[in-house]
Amino acid sequence: MQASLESLKSRFRSFVEEVRREKDQVLIISHYDADGLSSFSLMAYFLKKNDVPFHATFVEQVYPETLAQLPFENYSYVVFLDLGSGYKNLIRERIGDKHKVFVIDHHIPSAPEDTDKIVEINPYLAGINGSEETSSSTLTYYFLRDYKEVKSLVHLAIVGALGDRLDNGEKRSFKGINREVLDEAVKEGKIEARIGLRLFGGSSRPLVQALASTMDPFIPGLTGNETACYNFLRNIGIEPKNGDNLRTVGSLSGEEVSILVTGLVKYLVWDHDVSPKEAQEIVERIRGYNYYLLTEKPESPLRDLREYSSLLNALGRLDAYGTALAINLGDRGTHLIRAIDIAKNYRKELAKLLSLAHEKFDEISLQGRDTVLVVLEEATPKYSGPLASILSYAVSQRVKSKKMLGVAVPFSEDKYKVSFRRLTEDIDVGRTLQELSRKIGFEGGGHPAAGGALISRDKIKHLLEII
Known part of the structure; x- marks a missing residue:
């Protein structure tokens, strides 16, 4: 009942x-x-x-x-x-x-x-x-x-x-x-709540940094590379600097926003062989509602609530739980300074792992019937979820025939932590993992669009054969 x-x-x-x-x-x-x-x-x-x-x-x-x-x-x-x-x-x-x-x-x-x-x-x-x-x-x-x-x-x-990522409604x-x-x-x-560009860090962050820091969506060649972003902006006719200072996202005119959006589509299609349809879908994910905490100063990294959530994710994945609690309960000062530093290190490591996954995708991927599994021996368990979320969009063109993408990282000497994301709407990841966990013998579950599993290394191939 x-x-x-x-x-x-x-x-x-x-x-x-x-x-x-x-x-x-x-x-x-x-x-x-x-x-x-x-x-x-x-x-x-x-x-x-x-x-x-x-x-x-x-x-x-x-x-x-x-x-x-x-x-x-x-x-x-x-x-x-x-x-x-x-x-x-x-x-x-x-x-x-x-x-x-x-x-x-x-x-x-x-x-x-x-x-x-x-x-x-x-x-x-x-x-x-x-x-x-x-x-x-x-x-x-x-x-x-x-x-x-x-x-x-x-x-x-x-x-x-x-x-x-439950901002899953219109815009x-x-x-x-x-x-x-x-x-x-x-x-x-x-x-x-205000509609605008969903670049990382809100309207007050320098445009070059915001573009380079944007991982949702992952933009090949630009995410994690400020020099490439600076050159990209100049190439499409947007001046990244005003005098000696970098321009902010909020300084863009309506015309410049349109130029940026069009430029990104062309860049993805011409420079990275992304289909026009997928390029448009990626760019559309950059536009929509932003959410701002009005009790924070405009320059604060906690003002933009997406940046706030990204900061918490970084603190959690690098075991800085006390810092996260202090910030959530209103402490700033040295706690916030430490949090910003930790978040920078986390994003740097995440960008490095994403670049590795892109460069060696064919080499480190295992192909299943309906699933592709990216095995990153260099990563730790807390990175598997973010990597799976970003890669499910970033490499979707390369795995069109698959229904799920997984990222496996070492959990222990004999087990992998695997994070899965669906690539098509006709699969419920969480329930699929629950059912298979009982058949094969591992721990797994989650949501319809995302899930995770803890599975022994010797069962990975069996899982890929039937998933």
């Missing part, structure tokens, strides 16, 4: 009220990306305001190896954020009945809910598409907003949703609960 949002809210409130009343230690287990970090910050702020003690750990996923290392016996309550719904059987086996478990997740649930052992807050249980209409951060905020403590942090809900707008939370933030004067 399908639950309703009200019944989920009732479950949420009962659990939260018990935690507030008992004030026993809470263990929070969160994913480390922007959505997970935003969800965690909202929950941590709420618990702190209510004098509830907690500890937190950030994980790749609730794999058996991960659960085995966590000290559940020291806590009365365990909260999973942005993960857990796909692995409830593993959670039950590891934790048992001695602890009260609470899951807030927007990934596809793996098994029927069991509210006696696990209190699960998942949009799919209420018939809501968690892969399109809500992130874990908007879900966390949606249910916590009745408690006034978190109202000031509404922007974190949107930061998390942007980190999961990069939001849908469902994400849209409801955004409208609330706009009404309260916290966020502004």
Whole structure:
């Protein structure tokens, strides 16, 4: 029987009220990306305001190896954020009945809910598409907003949703609960939504840097190369400098924006053999809604919420969780300086790995029946997701006959962490991985458009044969 949002809210409130009343230690287990970090910050702020003690750990996923290392016996309550719904059987086996478990997740649930052992807050249980209409951060905020403590942090809900690329409506707008939370933030004067160029860093960043830093979409030859971007702009008739200073994105006239868009299409077609249709699709992804945090100064890297989410993703992938929490709860100064430096290093490494994948694509790719798998032995597990997301667009012309693209990176001596992205609409990645995990013997799941797996090296070829 399908639950309703009200019944989920009732479950949420009962659990939260018990935690507030008992004030026993809470263990929070969160994913480390922007959505997970935003969800965690909202929950941590709420618990702190209510004098509830907690500890937190950030994980790749609730794999058996991960659960085995966590000290559940020291806590009365365990909260999973942005993960857990796909692995409830593993959670039950590891934790048992001695602890009260609470899951807030927007990934596809793996098994029927069991509210006696696990209190699960998942949009799919209420018939809501968690892969399109809500992130874990908007879900966390949606249910916590009745408690006034978190109202000031509404922007974190949107930061998390942007980190999961849920701006999937017309012109990069939001849908469902994400849209409801955004409208609330706009009404309260916290966020502004404005259509424009979606180059990295907003209108105040130098144009050359913004173009070079743009990875969504990945622009071959320009992403990660400021010199190439400078020369490209001059070649199409846009002067990158005004006197001695680099021009900003916001300084472009309407005519120059049109010149830039047309120039990018021609550049992709003529210089990189991209089809006119795909080139147009790539460029169209550069235009749409931008979201600005009005409480931040125009020059702040937190002003543009996409840059904010990108910064959180970098902090999470380089294990700087304390810095991420400090920034989310309002600290700036040295925390922000450190975050900017970490984000630069992360983007530099990501650009290097993307260039490697492009240059050696045929050499490092394994071809399956409907899937192509890019094996990057040089990467670490936390890079597989971003690499898969970007490459699924960047190399789509080279893998037209395939339905999915995966990026495999070493997880341990005998296992790969694999991130998958769909290339066609006729496949549900998350459910496909769930079904195959039971047949072959690995851990896997996710969303219709994206998913992940932890699989032994000797099973990779078998997976490719049947996926």
